[in-house]
């Protein structure tokens with residue numbers, strides 16, 4: 001069998017039994033990247049030399065019986081997560097030449113565990129987008145159909161996992177950027193509870209929403225990565241001192257006693273009939289496995305998209321103010337004053353979508369409009385959170401529904417219509433606004449393209465969410481299907 005096709009847990013078993021070495025596994029993944037990435041473009045930077053070095057170090061640890069579940073396992077890291085000495089562009093011309101002097105806390109921890117960095121994955125610029133078409137460099141293509149997008153903004157991470165160009169990947173999720181590309185590619189993607197994973201070294205988009213999450217080939221792998229990255233980090237004051245359970249202990253095959261809430265409002269206009277059909281039959285499957293399904297109401301659902309885009313753009317406008325062309329990023333040597341240097345650097349360094357968000361966010365925060373837009377969005381955010389709290393208080397364990405209203409769309413299809421693109425984020429946004437853990441898993445195919453089922457839980461109930469996902473996965477085979485180029 002080709003080693004690049006292994007999951008984390010399969011590769012770990014073979015490494016532990018000394019049937020393969022990390023070097024063999026890593027070389028196999030690097031060859032796959034060489035062979036396929038020109039047609040997919042999942043990576044902005046490949047780190048082959050570093051990977052070989054990491055693999056050799058891992059093999060020494062394995063020989064000394066000093067190994068954990070991720071030792072010697074290749075990983076892709078989204079290009080907005082800082083990697084010491086390795087370019088971290090955030091998909092932007094603004095940071096094209098930025099080489100971080102430090103590792104993000106998650107990267108540091110994964111390196112301590114012995115994971116092997118194979119590359120930095122492509123993304124929408126500053127994580128703003130749902131298709132990876134807003135990368136300043138090139139779009140990533142969906143391995144299921146290269147005329148279609150892989151989703152975004154962690155599209156490179158999702159495509160690399162689907163394409164077997166890595167064993168697992170990290171992404172970031174502000175309004176769906178781990179789950180939506182996972183859904184559109186047919187892999188597993190988890191956004192943890194806000195505060196579960198350190199954001200130190202994650203280049204900020206919207207600080208009250210951003211979380212780093214895992215993209216993996218199956219649910220077990222996702223639990224293993226979460227075991228490694230879920231902990232309190234003194235360098236991120238929003239990370240929480242909550243004990244990290246062993247998430248694999250939640251992986252059981254039946255769902256007896258689990259109450260699944262399904263918002264009636266989710267199945268409305270705009271939802272593709274093929275997606276609806278797969279998601280409804282996935283929910284029936286949960287019932288077959290012992291879960292009780294209850295219809296719940298989500299009265300503020302219609303305000304989700306507006307609330308998210310106002311909040312995230314406002315925070316982004318503040319976060320991106322630091323790119324002034326002087327301290328960081330692009331520098332305009334032809335400028336004759338500081339003001340001109342700033343305006344030239346920002347004019348040249350940011351792409352259209354980023355500029356659109358900065359303008360929208362600055363407007364929403366400006367005096368005279370703050371109350372009408374930003375403040376109201378915060379009030380509605382509370383109401384949205386209360387809608388979900390109410391369901392959990394009434395005994396619902398998880399909320400289930402589609403990850404996206406549509407399957408992977410064509411390259412160029414939505415890129416000139418921002419509103420159309422934003423509306424496709426409807427289902428992923430609630431978990432960010434309410435800070436809840438939420439996973440997307442493959443639940444079927446429509447027109448030959450994957451459909452994602454989303455499962456959201458109470459704060460810090462990553463275990464429950466992964467448990468429900470695992471039961472579904474073990475009783476279906478959608479996670480095993482791969483496009484021919486991945487094989």
Ligand code: GLN
Pocket residue numbers: 127128129130152153172173174175176177178205312425
């Ligand atoms: N697609 C959403 C946006 O454009 C979410 C992005 C994200 O989660 N980083 O903002």
